[in-house]
Amino acid sequence: MIQPRLFVVSAPSGAGKTTLCRRLRQEVPDVAYSVSFTTRPPRPGEVEGMDYHFVSLDRFEAMIEAGEFLEWAHFIDHFSGTARKTVQTHLDRGRHVLADVDVVGARQIKAAYPDAVTIFVVPPSFRELIRRLNSRGTETPEQRQKRLDQARVEIRARTMFEYLVINDDLDQATMGLIHIIRAEGLCMPRDEGFWTRFFEDAP
Amino acid sequence: MIQPRLFVVSAPSGAGKTTLCRRLRQEVPDVAYSVSFTTRPPRPGEVEGMDYHFVSLDRFEAMIEAGEFLEWAHFIDHFSGTARKTVQTHLDRGRHVLADVDVVGARQIKAAYPDAVTIFVVPPSFRELIRRLNSRGTETPEQRQKRLDQARVEIRARTMFEYLVINDDLDQATMGLIHIIRAEGLCMPRDEGFWTRFFEDAP
Numbered sequence: 001m002i003q004p005r006l007f008v009v010s011a012p013s014g015a016g017k018t019t020l021c022r023r024l025r026q027e028v029p030d031v032a033y034s035v036s037f038t039t040r041p042p043r044p045g046e047v048e049g050m051d052y053h054f055v056s057l058d059r060f061e062a063m064i065e066a067g068e069f070l071e072w073a074h075f076i077d078h079f080s081g082t083a084r085k086t087v088q089t090h091l092d093r094g095r096h097v098l099a100d101v102d103v104v105g106a107r108q109i110k111a112a113y114p115d116a117v118t119i120f121v122v123p124p125s126f127r128e129l130i131r132r133l134n135s136r137g138t139e140t141p142e143q144r145q146k147r148l149d150q151a152r153v154e155i156r157a158r159t160m161f162e163y164l165v166i167n168d169d170l171d172q173a174t175m176g177l178i179h180i181i182r183a184e185g186l187c188m189p190r191d192e193g194f195w196t197r198f199f200e201d202a203p
Numbered sequence: 204m205i206q207p208r209l210f211v212v213s214a215p216s217g218a219g220k221t222t223l224c225r226r227l228r229q230e231v232p233d234v235a236y237s238v239s240f241t242t243r244p245p246r247p248g249e250v251e252g253m254d255y256h257f258v259s260l261d262r263f264e265a266m267i268e269a270g271e272f273l274e275w276a277h278f279i280d281h282f283s284g285t286a287r288k289t290v291q292t293h294l295d296r297g298r299h300v301l302a303d304v305d306v307v308g309a310r311q312i313k314a315a316y317p318d319a320v321t322i323f324v325v326p327p328s329f330r331e332l333i334r335r336l337n338s339r340g341t342e343t344p345e346q347r348q349k350r351l352d353q354a355r356v357e358i359r360a361r362t363m364f365e366y367l368v369i370n371d372d373l374d375q376a377t378m379g380l381i382h383i384i385r386a387e388g389l390c391m392p393r394d395e396g397f398w399t400r401f402f403e404d405a406p
Contacts, residue, residue: 126405163389176389183386186366186379202329
């Protein structure tokens with residue numbers, strides 16, 4: 001009697017959302033993962049259809065035009081988005097779906113699926129977020145400052161989220177997400193199907 | 204940063220709520236249990252202050268008059284009720300509280316604590332509920348029929364509850380309650396205290 005739900009996980013940069021979602025996928029294989037479309041090339045180890053659907057810019061633009069995206073965003077050098085069909089297909093099959101998106105994407109998805117369960121992930125403190133961003137050796141000071149400013153704005157958007165998971169310890173944060181997913185699966189059923197079956201065959 | 208919540212667990216007769224709550228108390232010792240007041244004498248093995256506060260009818264009536272109860276009910280041969288002070292003391296100390304009450308009591312508590320998390324427990328089917336009620340050898344056919352009629356009415360009140368836990372397997376039902384308690388502890392904090400601490404010491 002599972003009631004399939006859409007779970008939207010979002011976070012400011014530096015919260016460790018991607019690692020957390022990857023871990024969650026291993027722990028709850030019954031929950032489907034909404035694979036995003038992106039126009040950037042695969043990074044080493046990334047698998048088509050597993051990490052992303054890698055598509056051309058032409059294809060992506062055509063999908064935007066056809067209204068196929070629940071949310072999409074333009075990054076510095078590429079586009080990424082979540083297709084409505086990806087999410088809806090899993091829900092129609094009775095599976096929970098997990099979408100790992102940025103804060104702007106989360107707001108777009110919530111507008112389209114008001115029943116979506118929204119989860120915000122943060123590090124234990126802003127100081128720790130700064131430390132994590134600084135430890136990425138690959139960015140210039142300007143890029144780091146830009147990410148930090150963006151993180152501050154994203155944290156301001158927190159009130160739109162229903163749940164808050166603090167990613168201090170990865171095991172604990174993963175367990176928090178699992179509790180949320182399992183508990184939401186126990187919400188009182190709104191359709192009468194369950195109760196019709198419940199009373200069936202009763203003398 | 205736990206946000207203490209009141210969890211109200213209710214069920215029709217025959218759902219196995221008492222066994223389930225007893226098990227839950229063992230599994231989540233950090234959650235306080237709201238011990239009810241009752242005017243009936245202790246049954247063998249029942250401990251004062253642990254299972255119930257056993258009080259005289261005079262004392263119970265005085266508590267009703269003083270408005271000390273969040274909910275109370277009159278049974279065939281005794282009164283039982285939940286004191287507001289019991290619940291509020293635990294919440295003030297920052298602990299989750301679990302109240303195990305009947306459906307009418309759940310409605311009274313929800314009216315006083317609109318933030319209370321309400322959970323309804325049912326057996327897998329009405330046929331199974333009948334089987335469980337019939338297996339109690341201690342009741343007359345009239346008493347059984349009365350319990351059955353009451354259970355049917357109580358199940359009609361289901362829409363007031365936020366969660367539904369099916370008590371087929373005791374381990375699974377206990378785990379369901381644990382998921383609900385832990386997930387509700389992760390609700391986005393409404394007070395700003397958490398965020399003040401979050402941004403503290405950030406450069």
